[in-house]
Amino acid sequence: AQKITQTQPGMFVQEKEAVTLDCTYDTSDPSYGLFWYKQPSSGEMIFLIYQGSYDQQNATEGRYSLNFQKARKSANLVISASQLGDSAMYFCAMREGSGTGFQKLVFGTGTRLLVSP
Amino acid sequence: DSGVTQTPKHLITATGQRVTLRCSPRSGDLSVYWYQQSLDQGLQFLIQYYNGEERAKGNILERFSAQQFPDLHSELNLSSLELGDSALYFCASSVTGRTATNEKLFFGSGTQLSVL
Numbered sequence: 001a002q003k004i005t006q007t008q009p010g011m012f013v014q015e016k017e018a019v020t021l022d023c024t025y026d027t028s029d030p031s032y033g034l035f036w037y038k039q040p041s042s043g044e045m046i047f048l049i050y051q052g053s054y055d056q057q058n059a060t061e062g063r064y065s066l067n068f069q070k071a072r073k074s075a076n077l078v079i080s081a082s083q084l085g086d087s088a089m090y091f092c093a094m095r096e097g098s099g100t101g102f103q104k105l106v107f108g109t110g111t112r113l114l115v116s117p
Numbered sequence: 118d119s120g121v122t123q124t125p126k127h128l129i130t131a132t133g134q135r136v137t138l139r140c141s142p143r144s145g146d147l148s149v150y151w152y153q154q155s156l157d158q159g160l161q162f163l164i165q166y167y168n169g170e171e172r173a174k175g176n177i178l179e180r181f182s183a184q185q186f187p188d189l190h191s192e193l194n195l196s197s198l199e200l201g202d203s204a205l206y207f208c209a210s211s212v213t214g215r216t217a218t219n220e221k222l223f224f225g226s227g228t229q230l231s232v233l
Contacts, residue, residue: 032218033219033220035221035222037224043205043226043229044119044224044225044226045224045227046119047221047222047223047224050219050221052218052219091160095220097218102172103218104165104173104175105150105162105222106162107160109159110159
């Protein structure tokens with residue numbers, strides 16, 4: 001079963017506007033972590049933000065914030081004041097935590113964001 | 118710069134050949150992970166090493182193998198290459214590789230493999 005779902009293959013936003021990239025996840029584990037990574041056209045994967053399942057507050061990192069709605073199992077990434085350099089693929093990922101042994105980081109299929117001037 | 122170094126950046130080879138991809142983790146990181154990114158499969162976990170020992174295996178083909186050396190660098194060996202093996206191969210590292218949910222992975226810039 002798909003554990004991470006990103007339903008938006010592509011998103012467009014104008015410079016300086018805010019944009020929300022959707023991510024829903026599926027797990028029965030009460031302990032898990034959610035990550036967002038950015039992949040620019042150059043190819044590297046850049047860590048953006050992390051949210052733990054037990055965190056009381058939504059995570060924020062500069063212009064990035066995570067709209068974490070635990071009951072709905074969603075972890076949407078909000079980018080405020082978009083910049084041209086934000087144009088990239090964005091991946092949501094999850095690691096479950098309660099099992100024994102290694103728990104891999106599972107990625108969604110990504111959303112391509114294009115920021116226009 | 119994530120601190121994870123992958124070489125080479127690009128690799129072009131023919132079907133049936135064997136290649137080796139190399140990864141140096143961030144200083145202090147003990148775990149190395151290999152991921153494959155292709156258009157049809159997305160980002161797929163291949164294998165993880167922790168301090169020289171294999172820790173977990175994912176969707177890694179039998180034609181592929183990896184190892185982590187005493188200096189913690191890792192190599193991914195791909196043999197009997199097929200057209201479908203063309204992909205971007207990422208190495209990532211983390212401090213411990215334990216199950217902690219908040220352990221971030223730091224990725225290298227990847228090796229783009231093209232099998233012709």
